[in-house]
Each structure stands twice: as structure tokens, then as C-alpha cells.
Amino acid sequence: MxxxxxxxxxxxxxxxxxxxxxxxxxxxxxxxxxxxxxxxxxxxxxxxxxxxxxxxxxxxxxxxxxxxxxxxxxxxxxxxxxxxxxxxxxxxxxxxxxxxxxxxxxxxxxxxxxxxxxxxxNAFDRRSFEILPAGGLEGRTRAMLKIEDGCVNFCSYCIIPYARGRVRSLSPQDTRRELERLLEAGYREIVLTGIEISSWGQDLPGGQTLIDLLETVCRDLPGEVRIRLGSLEPRTITPDFCRRAAALPNLCPHFHLSMQSGCDAVLARMNRKYDSARYYESVQLLHGYFDRPAITTDLIVGFPGETEEEFQQTLTFLHRCAFAAMHIFPYSKRPDTPAAKMPGQVLNAVKEERARRAAETAAEMEHTYLSQWVGQTVPVLFEEEQGGLWRGHTAHYCAVAAPSPRDLHNCLVQVQLEGLEGNTLKGVVL
Missing domain, CATH: 3.40.50.12160 (Methylthiotransferase, N-terminal domain)
Structure with a gap:
């Protein structure tokens, strides 16, 4: 066919x-x-x-x-x-x-x-993790490796637990086996992904957690191989996690911490399992253990009942966290969820206006974060050539563009970063 x-x-x-x-x-x-x-x-x-x-x-x-x-x-x-x-x-x-x-x-x-x-x-009847072949059919630079499926957080706006069922984890042995297969295929960066990878290990014996898996994954890896994490819940970031993660040279210091709101009242309505104080504690821990960590996040604006004052609290909190980048979503009513039935549904025009203001804040923070890398020399994994420039990413997931007569596809090379154009760092290959 x-x-x-x-x-x-x-x-x-x-x-x-x-x-x-x-x-x-x-x-x-x-x-x-x-x-x-x-x-x-x-x-x-x-x-x-x-x-x-x-x-x-x-x-x-x-x-x-x-x-x-x-x-x-x-x-x-x-x-x-x-x-x-x-x-x-x-x-x-x-x-x-x-x-x-x-x-x-x-x-x-x-x-x-x-x-x-x-x-x-019935998704909730599933008990085992289905192992699927990892990696794409082309590219051979960055591959995703799914290590977890399912979610039992039951956020008030989300239907995914009903679509995916309870937490199921890929065993450390199978994870390592899939990783080695990807490395043999030529991939230089592996992204560990899942529906909710912070819950990895909950269904496995021995009380294993994500940091245990990371130590298994990163053991004896070649220096030119990167391990990048998918989205994390703030509860994952503890002093023990940071101490052990910082000792893994292959782990990218890029942490996508799911936030959704910087206002405690909104977080409570969302049924999130943390408040802004716990979230900020995670941000501070990462800065304490990693050099200029790229902390990125998601934000939902216009959640049911969100007042202008609550949104202002979120904007203030964004500045405190100084994110490297953000994904911003106006709240979209998902039928069959508690949030869809909540009073105080926000008008679309208000949601769009708040999304615009949040995006302006995000752009300012991204520019500030990227600007600090100008003048630095860093390794860049190049992926493709566009318009006469080779394009790739640093370990912190900063986009980089540099000219070179060589074929740099899938090459990890040192680049002197000399300027910033939009959200892309411009550099010279050394």
C-alpha cells in the first residue's frame, strides 16, 4: 500500500x-x-x-x-x-x-x-508499556524516545487521562536498549518524552524515579551524545534530583517546567498539584545547580474565573522566573472536563488580549536570556542548512545559525557566538 x-x-x-x-x-x-x-x-x-x-x-x-x-x-x-x-x-x-x-x-x-x-x-485497563521502535526515518540528528505513557493528575481542564489511562513506564533496561539502538543509527541527541514523564517509575517495583532512569541512560555515554528531557512537573525538581542531574555531563541543562499560571487561586481551580511558591523553589534550585539553565514553560491565559488582578499576578511571576522561552495558550474549553462547566468563562477578546501581553513579556525574557550568550563559545549540534547558513541548537536549546563550507549535518562543533538576530544566535564555526 x-x-x-x-x-x-x-x-x-x-x-x-x-x-x-x-x-x-x-x-x-x-x-x-x-x-x-x-x-x-x-x-x-x-x-x-x-x-x-x-x-x-x-x-x-x-x-x-x-x-x-x-x-x-x-x-x-x-x-x-x-x-x-x-x-x-x-x-x-x-x-x-x-x-x-x-x-x-x-x-x-x-x-x-x-x-x-x-x-x-478502555485506556484505564492497560497495565503494561507498549514498546515501539524509536526514531524517525530521516534526519538522524535528534530522536524522541518515549519512556512513559498515561497520566493520573486529572487537571480540571484536561481530558488526556481518559485518553491515555494510568501511568505506565518503559523499564530502565528497555530504555537503555532503545537508546543504544538509536545511537547505533547515528542520532546525536535523544529527547526523553511521554505524557507525564515526571511520573516515570510509579508503576515499577523498587520506588524508582526519573533521576534513577537518567543515571542509567547517561551511564558511559560518548561525550558528543546529548540527552534532553521533555516536559516536567515542578515536583520533580528537588535538591536530590538537581545534585544527581548536575553530575551527568550528557544531560542538557534545558528544563521545561509546566506552569500554566503564576496565580495560586487559578492553579487551585486548575487542580494543579503545586502553588507558585513551590514552582519558584524549583526555578531557584535549577539556577543553584546549573550554569544559566534554560527554563521554559507553558502558560494558559483566560482560564475560567481569571480576573485582571489574577492575570497581573501571573505577569509579575513570569518576570520573577525569567524564562528562556514560553508557549502561551488562550484557554480553550474542552467539553467533558470540570473547567468547561466552571462559572466565569472569559471572553475570547479578553483571552486574546492577555495572550498578547504575555507574549510581549515572553519575548523580552527570551531576548534577555539569549543575549547573555553573545561572546561565548559553545558546542552546537547542527541539523540542516537553510539559506546558506547551517542551523542547529546548543545544549540549552538556543537556536544558532552559522556559515560554513563544510557539511555540518549531525556534527557537534564549537561555535563562537557573535550576535543575536531575532531569536537566533549568529556565530562563527571554529
């Missing part, structure tokens, strides 16, 4: 699409662009917001309209939580977030028999 993928949502979805691509090509199928002609179109969906649902439906309809005779297969979080939404959309194969390896066989069966198939389970 000629198979086309379209992926919405988070890095875990991207990872699982890459795994499915490897499985299907290994079974003799061919990958083609989604906007081209294919025998099967696979939409890997997201359901984190109502907007995500809408985009998923749009892509399903687009594929069906463009290819009336093709197999339309839908998987991911949207059908897992809303299977009835697939009715009447011309979907041939409906799957969810489980048994991704079995999905390949179901796709072949649907193509051969031309009979609709629905294969969904």
Missing part, C-alpha cells in the same frame, strides 16, 4: 506516528505525502482542546473527499475519548491510543476486506 500520515498534537503523537511509519515500511508498504495520492490515509488525532477535535475532523473530511476509494484510518486520543464522533464521517478503521503494533495488521485487513473495523479498549 501507499500510505500517507497526518499527525496532530504533542511530541508523543509525533513519536507514535514515526513508530507506525517504521512498522508499516518494515512490512513492505510505502510512505507518500498526505496531499498526494495514497491507498490509505492515517490521521493520528489530538483531543487536548475542542480546537484539536475540530482540526481532526477537518483532516478526516479532507482525506475522504480527496480519496473516495482509499482507506481512511483514524487513531489517537480523539477516537479514544469520542468514538461516536467517527460515525457518519466515512472512517474505515477506528483505533485509539493502544496496541499501535496491532494497528498495522488492522490497516492491512481493512484494505483487503473493505469492511469497517473499530478497535478500541
Amino acid at each position: 501507499k500510505i500517507a500520515f497526518y499527525t496532530l498534537g504533542c511530541k508523543v503523537n509525533q513519536y507514535e506516528t514515526q513508530a507506525l511509519e517504521q512498522v508499516l515500511t518494515g512490512r513492505g508498504h510505502t510512505l507518500v505525502p498526505f496531499d498526494g495520492e495514497a491507498d490509505a490515509y492515517i490521521i493520528n488525532t489530538c483531543t487536548v482542546t475542542a480546537v484539536s477535535d475540530k482540526k481532526s475532523r477537518q483532516m478526516i473530511r479532507r482525506a475522504r473527499k480527496a480519496a473516495p476509494d482509499a482507506v481512511i484510518a483514524v487513531c489517537g486520543c480523539y477516537p479514544q475519548t469520542h468514538p461516536d464522533a467517527m460515525d457518519g464521517m466515512g472512517v474505515d478503521l477506528v483505533s485509539g491510543t493502544g496496541d499501535r503494533l496491532g494497528f498495522a495488521g488492522l490497516l492491512e485487513r481493512t484494505w483487503q476486506e473493505r469492511q469497517p473495523v473499530t478497535a478500541l479498549d
Whole structure:
């Protein structure tokens, strides 16, 4: 079959699409662009917001309209939580977030028999971590390695626990085995990702935590290999975590600490498991153990009930934390969550205006953070050439561009940083 993928949502979805691509090509199928002609179109969906649902439906309809005779297969979080939404959309194969390896066989069966198939389970019944092949089919620079699935935090705005089920962890032995396979394939940077990696180990014997896994992963690694972490909860950052993490030379000093709000009243309504004081404690700990750590975060503005005073508290808190970069989202009502039913829903115009103000603050902080690297010499892992410049990232995930007559793809080289243009550091390869 000629198979086309379209992926919405988070890095875990991207990872699982890459795994499915490897499985299907290994079974003799061919990958083609989604906007081209294919025998099967696979939409890997997201359901984190109502907007995500809408985009998923749009892509399903687009594929069906463009290819009336093709197999339309839908998987991911949207059908897992809303299977009835697939009715009447011309979907041939409906799957969810489980048994991704079995999905390949179901796709072949649907193509051969031309009979609709629905294969969904109860996410909370899952007890084991499904090991999928890590790494993409091209690039060979940075690869994602999924080490955890599931979440039991039940934030009031989020439906993902129902889509992914309880916490399930990839064992240290299997993690190390997958890591070594990626290194043999030529990858120089591995991003440890998952739905909620701070909960890694909760389901494993022995009381293991994420820092135990990091020590296993980083043991005896070559110096040119980087390990980068996905999103973390503030509770992960303790003195013990920082002391042990700072002793791992391969670990990138880039920490994405999920925040969502800098106002304690809003955090309580969100059912987050920390307050601003605990969050700031994590920020201070990281600065105490790492040289200029890149601390990045997510922010939701316009959460139900958020007043102007509460938003101002968040803006003040952002300045205290001095983030290197931020992702800012106006609150999007997610049906079937407690937040969707809360009083005090904020007008869209107000949410957009607050997002703009937060973005201005974020841009100022990013410029301040990047400016401190001008004049420094740092190793850069280069990924691709664009417009005559090689582009890559530092261990702190600062974007760098530098000219070079050499092919620098997947090369880790020293660069003298000489200036800043927008949010990209300009440098000279040494």
C-alpha cells in the first residue's frame, strides 16, 4: 500500500506516528505525502482542546473527499475519548491510543476486506508499556524516545487521562536498549518524552524515579551524545534530583517546567498539584545547580474565573522566573472536563488580549536570556542548512545559525557566538 500520515498534537503523537511509519515500511508498504495520492490515509488525532477535535475532523473530511476509494484510518486520543464522533464521517478503521503494533495488521485487513473495523479498549485497563521502535526515518540528528505513557493528575481542564489511562513506564533496561539502538543509527541527541514523564517509575517495583532512569541512560555515554528531557512537573525538581542531574555531563541543562499560571487561586481551580511558591523553589534550585539553565514553560491565559488582578499576578511571576522561552495558550474549553462547566468563562477578546501581553513579556525574557550568550563559545549540534547558513541548537536549546563550507549535518562543533538576530544566535564555526 501507499500510505500517507497526518499527525496532530504533542511530541508523543509525533513519536507514535514515526513508530507506525517504521512498522508499516518494515512490512513492505510505502510512505507518500498526505496531499498526494495514497491507498490509505492515517490521521493520528489530538483531543487536548475542542480546537484539536475540530482540526481532526477537518483532516478526516479532507482525506475522504480527496480519496473516495482509499482507506481512511483514524487513531489517537480523539477516537479514544469520542468514538461516536467517527460515525457518519466515512472512517474505515477506528483505533485509539493502544496496541499501535496491532494497528498495522488492522490497516492491512481493512484494505483487503473493505469492511469497517473499530478497535478500541478502555485506556484505564492497560497495565503494561507498549514498546515501539524509536526514531524517525530521516534526519538522524535528534530522536524522541518515549519512556512513559498515561497520566493520573486529572487537571480540571484536561481530558488526556481518559485518553491515555494510568501511568505506565518503559523499564530502565528497555530504555537503555532503545537508546543504544538509536545511537547505533547515528542520532546525536535523544529527547526523553511521554505524557507525564515526571511520573516515570510509579508503576515499577523498587520506588524508582526519573533521576534513577537518567543515571542509567547517561551511564558511559560518548561525550558528543546529548540527552534532553521533555516536559516536567515542578515536583520533580528537588535538591536530590538537581545534585544527581548536575553530575551527568550528557544531560542538557534545558528544563521545561509546566506552569500554566503564576496565580495560586487559578492553579487551585486548575487542580494543579503545586502553588507558585513551590514552582519558584524549583526555578531557584535549577539556577543553584546549573550554569544559566534554560527554563521554559507553558502558560494558559483566560482560564475560567481569571480576573485582571489574577492575570497581573501571573505577569509579575513570569518576570520573577525569567524564562528562556514560553508557549502561551488562550484557554480553550474542552467539553467533558470540570473547567468547561466552571462559572466565569472569559471572553475570547479578553483571552486574546492577555495572550498578547504575555507574549510581549515572553519575548523580552527570551531576548534577555539569549543575549547573555553573545561572546561565548559553545558546542552546537547542527541539523540542516537553510539559506546558506547551517542551523542547529546548543545544549540549552538556543537556536544558532552559522556559515560554513563544510557539511555540518549531525556534527557537534564549537561555535563562537557573535550576535543575536531575532531569536537566533549568529556565530562563527571554529
